[in-house]
Amino acid sequence: MAYAYGPCSVTASNPFLNYTTFYNYKIINRNIFALYDFHGSLFNDSDIGTNDFTGCDVQDGYAYTYNSSLIGNPTIGVVQLKGPINSANGMDDDNDGLIDEPLEQMGMTSFMSFNNSFPGVPLAQTDPSNATEYFQYMKNYWKDGTPLTCGGNGYGGTTPTTFAFPNNTYSNSPCSPSNWTETGVGSDKRFIMTSGSYILQPGAVDEFEYAYVSSYDSITNNSLGKLDADVQILKSIYNSTLNQCSVTGIKKQATNNVFTISPNPTNALLTINSGKAINGDVKIEVIML
Numbered sequence: 475m476a477y478a479y480g481p482c483s484v485t486a487s488n489p490f491l492n493y494t495t496f497y498n499y500k501i502i503n504r505n506i507f508a509l510y511d512f513h514g515s516l517f518n519d520s521d522i523g524t525n526d527f528t529g530c531d532v533q534d535g536y537a538y539t540y541n542s543s544l545i546g547n548p549t550i551g552v553v554q555l556k557g558p559i560n561s562a563n564g565m566d567d568d569n570d571g572l573i574d575e576p577l578e579q580m581g582m583t584s585f586m587s588f589n590n591s592f593p594g595v596p597l598a599q600t601d602p603s604n605a606t607e608y609f610q611y612m613k614n615y616w617k618d619g620t621p622l623t624c625g626g627n628g629y630g631g632t633t634p635t636t637f638a639f640p641n642n643t644y645s646n647s648p649c650s651p652s653n654w655t656e657t658g659v660g661s662d663k664r665f666i667m668t669s670g671s672y673i674l675q676p677g678a679v680d681e682f683e684y685a686y687v688s689s690y691d692s693i694t695n696n697s698l699g700k701l702d703a704d705v706q707i708l709k710s711i712y713n714s715t716l717n718q719c720s721v722t723g724i725k726k727q728a729t730n731n732v733f734t735i736s737p738n739p740t741n742a743l744l745t746i747n748s749g750k751a752i753n754g755d756v757k758i759e760v761i762m763l
Contacts, residue, residue, distance in 0.1 A: 482719035484711060490704040491716075493688040498556075501680045513612040513670030514558060514682055519590075520550040525660035528587040529639040530667070532647075533569055535581040536705055537667045540698060542660035548690040549697035553705055554582045555712055556683035557669045580669040584636040586611050586622060590662035599629055601664065612668050624649030627656075638665075685712075 475498045485491040503509055520526070520539035530537040535554045541547035557567075557580040566573050567580040588611065591600040598618040602608045607617045614622040614636050616629060623631030624647075628638045633648050642653040674680060685708060689701035708716075746758060 479716065479719040484715050484719055488707055490687060490689060494708070495686050497684050499682045501674070503674045503676055503678050506676050508676060509674040511671045512674040513668050514680060515612045515666050515668040516552065516684055517664065517666050518552055519664045522547055522550065524662050526663045527656040527660050528663045528665045529641060529655060530582070530585040530637055531702065532637050532640045532644040534705055534709070535569065537582065537585055537665055538701060539663065544697055545695045547697065548688050549701045551687045551689065551701045551705060552667065553685045553687060553708060554667065555685055556681050557581055558672055558680040560672045580672065582667045583670060584614050584668045585638055585665060586614055587628065587638045587663055587665045590664065592662065599627065611666050612670065625654060
């Protein structure tokens, strides 16, 4: 499901929401067997230009693409807002300081950046083309089976890592120095951001939600800083005031009653309200897709 928020007081005071879209995915295991070593990943190709850089913020769970010339160009971030439940792996998956709390959701656990398959680009660092190569990228391995490594463009080093170009946001980074970013003139970059590995149980429904945030700073040309500020605001209002911007009305033709459901979308409480008194029994069925 793709959606956006319409005009309201929250979007009026946070104009970046007018350039933000949301994407919700559900992965269902309809098998009778558990799927082990499961990874949920999102592929992204922002295409700001042909001289793009990529990066990620490990602490706040988002990835981004920006042009090597920040002047006059936006930065496009992809924020992971929901992930699979994993509360028994001994890790602080959602970076909130707590380990394995009830219903803990996995955030972005790895980030892999690679190049478009242009002539002259080393083959091992280009687009995956088969199931094995896609799965290797999801697990931080290049197409030739070598691991993502610290420094440079992430290829051919000696120290494996799980996050490419995290700048200074990766507190437990094996890379030294830890402020690793892309350099040079940029290229046509793509990336994969992943949650995993975990076990997808029979009948399980895992929900992933991402927000695409486009941030632009015409005053200081620091679109990377503007993106980080926008992401902080988005995460602070995502499960609270942002839901005030969307109300769905359902009309029952037989009795002409009008029902409202709010907030929508939600991952917590749902309120169903009728505008007037209802006589007799009423059956309300809510179907979660």
